[in-house]
Amino acid sequence: MTSTINHHLTDDLLMSYATGSLPEAFSLVVATHISLCDECRARLAGFEAVGGAVLDEAPACAMEEDSFAATMRLIAQMPTETRIEAEDESVKGLFPKPLRDYVGGDVDAVQWRSLGGKVRQAVLPTSADATVRLLYIPAGVAMPDHGHAGMELTMVLQGAFDDDDGHFGRGDVEVANEELKHTPVAAPGADCICIVATDAPLKFSGLLPRIAQPFIGI
Amino acid sequence: MNERHTSDARWVRLVERVRSDKDQAAFGELFAHFAPRVKAFLMKSGADSSLAEECAQEVMATVWHKAQLFDPERASVATWVFTIARNRRIDALRKQRRPEPEDLTWGPEHEPDQSETIALQQESKQLGRALAALPQNQRVLIERAYFGELSHSEIAAETGLPLGTIKSRIRLALERLRQEMK
Ligand SMILES: [Zn+2]
Numbered sequence: 001m002t003s004t005i006n007h008h009l010t011d012d013l014l015m016s017y018a019t020g021s022l023p024e025a026f027s028l029v030v031a032t033h034i035s036l037c038d039e040c041r042a043r044l045a046g047f048e049a050v051g052g053a054v055l056d057e058a059p060a061c062a063m064e065e066d067s068f069a070a071t072m073r074l075i076a077q078m079p080t081e082t083r084i085e086a087e088d089e090s091v092k093g094l095f096p097k098p099l100r101d102y103v104g105g106d107v108d109a110v111q112w113r114s115l116g117g118k119v120r121q122a123v124l125p126t127s128a129d130a131t132v133r134l135l136y137i138p139a140g141v142a143m144p145d146h147g148h149a150g151m152e153l154t155m156v157l158q159g160a161f162d163d164d165d166g167h168f169g170r171g172d173v174e175v176a177n178e179e180l181k182h183t184p185v186a187a188p189g190a191d192c193i194c195i196v197a198t199d200a201p202l203k204f205s206g207l208l209p210r211i212a213q214p215f216i217g218i
Numbered sequence: 219m220n221e222r223h224t225s226d227a228r229w230v231r232l233v234e235r236v237r238s239d240k241d242q243a244a245f246g247e248l249f250a251h252f253a254p255r256v257k258a259f260l261m262k263s264g265a266d267s268s269l270a271e272e273c274a275q276e277v278m279a280t281v282w283h284k285a286q287l288f289d290p291e292r293a294s295v296a297t298w299v300f301t302i303a304r305n306r307r308i309d310a311l312r313k314q315r316r317p318e319p320e321d322l323t324w325g326p327e328h329e330p331d332q333s334e335t336i337a338l339q340q341e342s343k344q345l346g347r348a349l350a351a352l353p354q355n356q357r358v359l360i361e362r363a364y365f366g367e368l369s370h371s372e373i374a375a376e377t378g379l380p381l382g383t384i385k386s387r388i389r390l391a392l393e394r395l396r397q398e399m400k
Contacts, residue, residue, distance in 0.1 A: 011392065012385075020304040020316075021369045028317040035320035044319075045292060050395065051304065052297025053346045054364045060254030061261060064271055068249055072242070074279040098317040127314045 007165075007172035009033055009040050013153070018047035025132035025197040028102060028124070029153050029173070032195060035096030036171040094158055099195065102126075103134075107158075107193065110134055117141070130199040137161070137186040137194070150200035152176040154184075159192035161185060225251075226339040229295035237285035245282060248295070253278050256303045262365045263307050273310050277303045290335040294342035300364075341399065348398035356391035359384060 009030060016022040017030045034041045064070070093106035102124045103109050112120035112134075120136040137143055139159060153175055160169040161184040168174055168184075186192035229251075235244035256277050260270035280302050288298050308316045349357065362373055370388070374381040 011389075015363065015388075015392075016369065018304075019364050020308050021363070024314045024317070031317035031319045041319065041322070045297075046399075048301055049294065049297050049342060049345055050349065050360065051300040051364045052294050052342065053349045054361050055252075055255050055259060055300045055303070056296040056346060057350060058255045058258050058361075058365070061258035061267075061270070063253050063257060063274065067253065067271065067275060068246060071249065071253075071275045071278050071282075074275055075282045078279055078283055097320040101317070127312075 004169060005037050005039070005171040007168055007174060008037065009043075009173055010175055011043075013175070014040065014044050015047045018044060018051055023130035023197075023199060024126040025124075025130035026151075026153055026199070028098060028126065028132050029155050029195055029197045031098040032096050032157075033155050033171065033173055035098060094193070099157075102132075112136060119143075130197055132195060132197040135192075135194045135196055137192040139186050139188050139191050141186050143184045143186070150177070150198060153197045155195050157193045157195060159190040160187040161192050161194070162187055226294055226296075226342055227336070230290045230335065230339065233281075233285050233288050233290075233295055236282060237288070248281065249278055252281070252296075252299050256299065259300075259303055259365055260307060260311075263311060265307075265311060269310070273306050274303075277306050280306070290330050291338060294339060296342065344399060345395065348395050351398075352391055352394060356387050356394070359387050360391050363388065 013022070013026070013030055017027055022030065034044060093100070095103060095106050100106055103122075110122045112122050115121050118136075118138045119141065121133050123131060123133045126132055134157075135143070137159075143161070153173060154168075155173045156168050156170050158170060160167060162168070163174075163184040165174060167187070174184075229248065232241075232244040232248050235241040236248070253274050257267075257270045257274040260273050261267060265273060277299070281299060284302070288295070293301075305316050305318075308314050349360070352360070359373065363370070366373070370384050371381055373379070373384050377384070
């Protein structure tokens, strides 16, 4: 499954996901990529192992006197965890499980809104420190012009897009920051569906900025 | 040193006893080692002592209930406990959901492979030693990143170190750890 993935997560993103400091929106893209990518899953395990070593070496802080008994009472109250059943392959759709959890289903459950033309988006509910959306770009169409002040993390779920950094197909991620000006164009073939996390509001330009763009250098 | 390093394989056996026999004595040993460390971890992340105590108890209760999901071929017990504590922190302190990758499932019949398990526990020991051997200024930043619930830019604001310095020290630390793990 991973053989076709060429563009992976950065160390920075994997470490921040391992430490738990990444905003929820970015964590969703990371978890979605790792669901499809054994290579990044293994790298994540390395970053989590560092966390284990840090915890193991850490100074201890004494627990309350009745702490163990209280924990045993808590255990008795909690429902028993059952082994997670392997998912039926026939159930598997386009979206890996973490994304399905946020959408409430697979691609057919997405509540799309038009961005003009046949381009559509759906913003997914996460904490407010960053935003994550699904974008639907018909094959051959350029992504809507947009500026980003912060970081933008894009992962392809269906179809593909091309930009100056190369060709991005299912599972590939692209990390863009304010320095990178990119104009992704959905490749011919299947329509392109991406998940995109941004830590500053995305500003989709309308007609006026499109004309102004060459002059103000968005 | 040696005592700590024999303990990694021992934690695995204790988790196995919790899983197969609901062995409270085995759980008690895990609790004595990990609960105070989880509590310290949560306090460094900004929890007051009563919240940290409560969350540490919940983390240990999760250890009991999820013992059957622990996979010694993929993680040391310390790493597994760390991930449970981290997720509890995100939930309790940041009030955010934590998207987790789809599980890799081995299928119901899978028994952990002994040699894989031993190799992984040895790598964990090696990593612990490598971490302890890092230059102080690198090790502190790694600990803060994992413990402090701080992004690199927040560490920069708090320590007064430029962001570039922090990033390059963390990168150096990771390179050293990788070298040691080769
Ligand atoms: Zn990857």
